[in-house]
Amino acid sequence: MMRLRIYYPVLAVAALVVVLHIVLAASGNTYYMTQITMSAYYALVVIGLCLLMGYAGQISLGHAGFFAIGGYTVAVLTTCNLTSVRETPAIGLLRSLGLLVQWQDLYGREILSFQPWLAFLAAMLLTVLIALVIGLPVIRLKGHYLAMATLGFGLIIYRTVLGAKTFGQADGISNVPAFGLVGSLQVNGRAPFRVQNYYIAWVAVLAAMVLSLNLIHSRVGRALRSIHQSEEAAHSLGIDTYRYKLATFILSALFAAVGGALLTHYNGSIGPSEATVIKSVRYVAIVAVGGMDNLWGAMIMGVLLNFLSLRGVFGSFDDAVFGAILIGVMIFAPQGLLRVPRLRAVTSLLPRRSHG
Amino acid sequence: MGSALLETRHLHRSFGGVHAVKDVSMKVRTGTIKAVIGPNGAGKTTLFNLIAGTTTPQRGEVLFRDKPITTWKPHAIAAMGIARTFQTTKLFPHMTVQENVMVGRHPRTHSGFLAGMLNLPCTWREDRETQTRATEILADLGLASYACETASNLSFGRQRLVEFARALATEPALLLLDEPAAGLNIYETQELSRLILRIRDRGVTCLIVEHDMSLVMDISDEVLVLDQGQKIAEGPPAQIQRDPDVIRIYLGDDHA
Numbered sequence: 001m002m003r004l005r006i007y008y009p010v011l012a013v014a015a016l017v018v019v020l021h022i023v024l025a026a027s028g029n030t031y032y033m034t035q036i037t038m039s040a041y042y043a044l045v046v047i048g049l050c051l052l053m054g055y056a057g058q059i060s061l062g063h064a065g066f067f068a069i070g071g072y073t074v075a076v077l078t079t080c081n082l083t084s085v086r087e088t089p090a091i092g093l094l095r096s097l098g099l100l101v102q103w104q105d106l107y108g109r110e111i112l113s114f115q116p117w118l119a120f121l122a123a124m125l126l127t128v129l130i131a132l133v134i135g136l137p138v139i140r141l142k143g144h145y146l147a148m149a150t151l152g153f154g155l156i157i158y159r160t161v162l163g164a165k166t167f168g169q170a171d172g173i174s175n176v177p178a179f180g181l182v183g184s185l186q187v188n189g190r191a192p193f194r195v196q197n198y199y200i201a202w203v204a205v206l207a208a209m210v211l212s213l214n215l216i217h218s219r220v221g222r223a224l225r226s227i228h229q230s231e232e233a234a235h236s237l238g239i240d241t242y243r244y245k246l247a248t249f250i251l252s253a254l255f256a257a258v259g260g261a262l263l264t265h266y267n268g269s270i271g272p273s274e275a276t277v278i279k280s281v282r283y284v285a286i287v288a289v290g291g292m293d294n295l296w297g298a299m300i301m302g303v304l305l306n307f308l309s310l311r312g313v314f315g316s317f318d319d320a321v322f323g324a325i326l327i328g329v330m331i332f333a334p335q336g337l338l339r340v341p342r343l344r345a346v347t348s349l350l351p352r353r354s355h356g
Numbered sequence: 357m358g359s360a361l362l363e364t365r366h367l368h369r370s371f372g373g374v375h376a377v378k379d380v381s382m383k384v385r386t387g388t389i390k391a392v393i394g395p396n397g398a399g400k401t402t403l404f405n406l407i408a409g410t411t412t413p414q415r416g417e418v419l420f421r422d423k424p425i426t427t428w429k430p431h432a433i434a435a436m437g438i439a440r441t442f443q444t445t446k447l448f449p450h451m452t453v454q455e456n457v458m459v460g461r462h463p464r465t466h467s468g469f470l471a472g473m474l475n476l477p478c479t480w481r482e483d484r485e486t487q488t489r490a491t492e493i494l495a496d497l498g499l500a501s502y503a504c505e506t507a508s509n510l511s512f513g514r515q516r517l518v519e520f521a522r523a524l525a526t527e528p529a530l531l532l533l534d535e536p537a538a539g540l541n542i543y544e545t546q547e548l549s550r551l552i553l554r555i556r557d558r559g560v561t562c563l564i565v566e567h568d569m570s571l572v573m574d575i576s577d578e579v580l581v582l583d584q585g586q587k588i589a590e591g592p593p594a595q596i597q598r599d600p601d602v603i604r605i606y607l608g609d610d611h612a
Contacts, residue, residue, distance in 0.1 A: 003475075211473040211474070212473075214472060214473050214474065214475040215469065215472045215473045218467060218471070218472030218473075218475070218479060218483070219462070219465055219467045219472060219479070219482070219483065219486070220467065220468065220469050220472040221472060222451075222455060222458060222459050222462075223459065223462055225448065225450075225451065226448045226451070226459045229448040229449055229450055229451065230446045230447070230448055230449075232410070232442070232446060233442065233446040233447070233448065234448075234459070235410075235429070235430040235431050235434075236408060236410075236430050236431075236434055236439070236440050236442075237431075237434055237439070237459055237460050237462055237463070237522065237523075237526060238431050238434035238435045238462045238463030238526060239431055239459075239462050240429070240431045240432075241431070247469055251469065
C-alpha cells in the first residue's frame with residue numbers, strides 16, 4: 001500500500017528544519033547549526049538502535065562500537081599516507097583505477113590516500129562483517145545475557161582503538177579530509193560549509209527515518225514486532241526468528257556506522273571517547289526516552305539531547321545526566337516522554353467525586 | 357480413511373530422568389480429527405512440541421507427508437503446513453486482532469528487508485492480499501467486529517479464537533490444538549467443537565490434545581491415549597471408551 005499517511009511527519013520535520021534555519025539565520029545564531037549537524041549524525045545511531053530495541057526487542061550495549069568502526073575505518077583509510085609506496089605496482093594500479101586521491105593536509109604535506117567514497121563503502125562492508133561475526137553467536141542470547149555480550153563487544157572495540165597505534169591511541173585520528181558527495185556538496189565541518197552540511201545531515205536523518213518507517217510498516221516489520229511480543233508464537237507461525245533478529249542487528253549496526261563515518265568526516269577527526277561504553281549507554285537511554293518502539297521519539301530525542309549535551313548544557317555532569325535520564329524514564333515514564341498521556345491516566349489521579 | 361499425513365516412529369524424549377515421551381509411534385490420517393488424551397503429565401504437550409519442532413527428540417522420527425521433519429526448526433515446520441495453538445494463548449498482545457492474523461500470513465508471503473525498507477510497489481499488492489485474507493478469516497470466525505481491537509483487550513474465549521484464526525492464516529494442512537477447550541465454558545466448548553468440525557470439513561487435518569472428554573468423544577475420528585509417556589491405546593472413540601487399560605488409568609484398578 002502507499003500509506004502516504006506515514007510520510008506526513010517527514011514533510012513536517014523537513015519544513016521545521018527550514019524554519020529553524022531561517023530563525024537561526026535571522027537571530028544570528030547560525031553557529032548552532034554545527035551542533036545540530038553533529039546531533040543529527042548521532043541521531044542516526046539512535047534510529048538504528050530503536051529498530052533493534054523497540055521493534056525486534058533485542059538490546060545492544062555495544063552500539064558506540066559500531067559507530068566507532070564506521071568512523072575509524074573512514075579515518076584510517078582517508079588519512080593513511082601511501083606516498084612512500086607510490087611507485088609500487090599495486091598502488092599504481094589503484095591510482096589508475098581512480099581509487100586513490102592526492103591532497104594536502106593542514107600542514108601542507110602531500111598525502112596519497114583512499115577516496116572517501118571507497119573508504120565509506122569499506123567501512124560499511126567491515127561493519128556488516130563484524131556485526132555478522134558478533135551477531136551469529138550473540139543474538140541467540142536473551143535479556144541480560146545479550147546485554148552483557150554486547151557490552152563485552154563494546155569494551156573490545158574501545159580498548160582496541162585506545163591501544164592500537166593505527167587508531168592513534170588516546171589521540172584518535174585527526175586531519176580526516178572532507179567527503180565530497182556530488183558537485184560542490186561535501187561533508188565538511190568548516191564554517192563556509194555550515195549551512196549545506198546542516199541540510200546534508202538532515203537529509204541523511206530523514207532518509208533513515210523513511211527507510212525505517214517503511215520497514216516497520218512492512219511484512220518484516222510485523223514479523224519483528226511479533227518476535228518482540230511472543231517469540232515462541234512468532235516462530236510457530238513460520239518466522240525465522242533468529243535470522244530476523246540477526247538481520248536487524250546488522251541493519252542497526254549499519255545505521256550506527258553511517259553516523260560514525262559521516263560525523264568523522266564532518267569533525268575531521270575521531271577519538272576513543274566515541275567508542276566508550278558510556279556512549280552506548282547514552283544511546284540506549286535516548287531510545288528509552290523516545291519511547292522504545294517510537295521512531296519519531298527516538299529521532300527527536302536523539303537530536304535534542306545530543307544537541308544539549310554538545311552545547312555543554314549538562315556541564316561536567318554530562319554522563320551523569322544521561323544515567324539519571326535512564327533511571328528516571330524507567331521509573332516514571334517507561335512509555336517514553338513523547339507518548340500522548342491518556343486522559344484517563346491523568347484523571348485517575350484526581351480525587352473521585354462520590355455519588356451521594 | 358486416507359493416507360497418513362503425519363507419522364511418528366518410536367519417538368522418545370526424556371527430561372533428566374523422566375521419560376516424557378517414550379517410544380510413541382502413531383499416525384494421523386489426512387482429513388481426520390485425532391485426539392491425544394491422558395492424565396496430567398502423560399507427555400501430551402511434549403509430544404506436540406516434538407511434532408512442532410520446539411523440542412527435539414532423542415530418538416525416533418517425525419514424518420510429514422512421508423518426509424522426515426524430525427530436526428526441523430518450528431518456522432520451517434510451519435512453512436511445511438503445520439500450524440499450532442498453545443495451551444496458554446500466545447497472542448501478540450499489543451497488536452490489533454487483524455495484525456495478529458496478518459502475521460499468520462508470513463510463511464505464504466515473501467517481501468524481505470530491502471523490499472520493505474524501500475516500500476517497493478511489489479510489496480503493496482502482497483500487503484493488500486495479506487489484509488484481505490486476514491479480513492476474510494476473521495469474518496469467517498465471527499471476529500470481524502474485533503479486527504481493530506488490541507488483542508489483549510479481548511475476552512479469553514475470543515483470544516483463543518483469534519489464535520485459531522492466526523493459525524489458519526498460515527494455510528496449514530495439519531492443525532495442532534493444545535487443549536483448545538481449557539478455560540472455556542460449556543457453550544463456548546460446543547461452539548469450539550462445531551468450529552473444529554468445520555475446519556476439518558475444509559480439509560485441514562486436526563490433532564488435538566484435550567482434557568474435555570465430551571469434546572474428544574464427540575468430534576474425534578481417532579483417539580490416542582498416553583500414560584507416563586507411553587502409548588496405551590489407539591483407535592476410534594467408541595473402542596477407547598471400552599478399553600480396560602484406559603478405564604484403569606482414568607478410574608483406577610477397581611473399575612477395570
